[in-house]
Amino acid sequence: MKKFLITVVLALMPSVFFAQSAFDKYDGLDEVTAVIVNKKMFEMMGSVKSNDKEAQQYMSLVKKLDNLRVFVTSSPKITSDMKLTSSKYLKSAALEELMRVNDGGKNIRIYVKSGGSATKVKELLMFIEGGGKDETVLMSLKGDFDLNDVSALTDNLPGGDALKKGLKGSKGPKGSKGPK
Amino acid sequence: MLASCNSEPTLQQYFVENTESKDFIALDLTTDILKLNKAKVTSEENAALETLKKMNILAFKADEKNPAKFETERSKIKGILKNEKYQELIKVNSGKEGGAVYFVGKDDAIDEFVLFANKNDAGFAVVRVLGDNMTPTSIMTMLSVLKKADLDIEQLKPLQKMVPN
Numbered sequence: 517m518k519k520f521l522i523t524v525v526l527a528l529m530p531s532v533f534f535a536q537s538a539f540d541k542y543d544g545l546d547e548v549t550a551v552i553v554n555k556k557m558f559e560m561m562g563s564v565k566s567n568d569k570e571a572q573q574y575m576s577l578v579k580k581l582d583n584l585r586v587f588v589t590s591s592p593k594i595t596s597d598m599k600l601t602s603s604k605y606l607k608s609a610a611l612e613e614l615m616r617v618n619d620g621g622k623n624i625r626i627y628v629k630s631g632g633s634a635t636k637v638k639e640l641l642m643f644i645e646g647g648g649k650d651e652t653v654l655m656s657l658k659g660d661f662d663l664n665d666v667s668a669l670t671d672n673l674p675g676g677d678a679l680k681k682g683l684k685g686s687k688g689p690k691g692s693k694g695p696k
Numbered sequence: 697m698l699a700s701c702n703s704e705p706t707l708q709q710y711f712v713e714n715t716e717s718k719d720f721i722a723l724d725l726t727t728d729i730l731k732l733n734k735a736k737v738t739s740e741e742n743a744a745l746e747t748l749k750k751m752n753i754l755a756f757k758a759d760e761k762n763p764a765k766f767e768t769e770r771s772k773i774k775g776i777l778k779n780e781k782y783q784e785l786i787k788v789n790s791g792k793e794g795g796a797v798y799f800v801g802k803d804d805a806i807d808e809f810v811l812f813a814n815k816n817d818a819g820f821a822v823v824r825v826l827g828d829n830m831t832p833t834s835i836m837t838m839l840s841v842l843k844k845a846d847l848d849i850e851q852l853k854p855l856q857k858m859v860p861n
Contacts, residue, residue, distance in 0.1 A: 543787075545791055554783075
């Protein structure tokens with residue numbers, strides 16, 4: 517019994533530990549710009565009543581999101597630290613690579629943790645490694661959402677273009693909402 | 697339990713304590729700042745505005761003489777905002793400058809919004825938007841009213857001191 521408990525605790529530890537703090541260490545650093553949007557914000561945005569059809573679609577996606585974190589830096593030191601932290605995180609949180617693009621010296625990688633169906637996603641992690649004067653972007657989006665819906669959001673985010681390209685190339689019919 | 701509740705510093709106390717201080721600029725705004733043409737406001741918009749009571753602004757102006765005080769005061773505010781009562785919505789931080797938005801109350805009955813912004817060489821500002829059962833929808837409505845309202849600039853005069861000419 518004791519052994520069992522220890523195993524359970526050990527098994528849960530990474531998820532508990534990383535749930536909050538895998539990337540939080542980058543928040544507040546001088547060379548990092550951090551943007552954090554919490555679930556409450558998404559819930560609130562999602563509960564705004566609107567008659568606009570486009571806005572409604574946007575709201576329904578927003579309701580499914582838990583949190584968004586974006587960290588941007590141009591420091592090479594922090595970039596390599598981010599690389600290390602994210603690769604550790606990918607293993608511990610069991611994220612799969614969705615795509616990898618090399619666009620004009622920028623190395624873009626997108627990872628997802630899939631939910632129920634092919635396009636359902638629980639977590640999306642994007643890492644853009646900027647060489648030279650380009651900035652490095654680390655973005656983590658959590659929730660329970662459809663990959664097809666995300667493209668509505670991406671226009672406003674750094675690396676949105678790349679993400680859009682990646683999502684179009686991903687499984688699942690473009691434009692329609694999942695199977696059927 | 698009771699004692700621990702009472703010993704927690706609140707923003708309200710902080711505002712009261714520092715309003716008179718020379719390092720701070722304090723400003724209370726009422727909804728009168730929106731010089732609204734009553735005839736143009738729809739009943740829906742009016743209902744949304746009714747939920748809003750007032751806005752209190754407290755700003756600390758940093759200069760060469762007060763860097764130590766700036767640090768202490770800023771960390772005091774940060775400490776107060778760590779209280780669970782203040783639920784964080786959004787945070788933006790670049791090390792040198794940052795801002796965050798918090799709210800107090802329930803999702804559909806918001807009592808207060810707190811905006812906190814700070815910049816290393818300029819100072820910081822805390823804005824409290826106080827209301828009565830504000831809802832996300834009423835806030836969106838208010839924002840749209842703001843867009844078409846004429847702001848009463850006179851009420852904002854004290855803030856100009858914050859902005860270098």
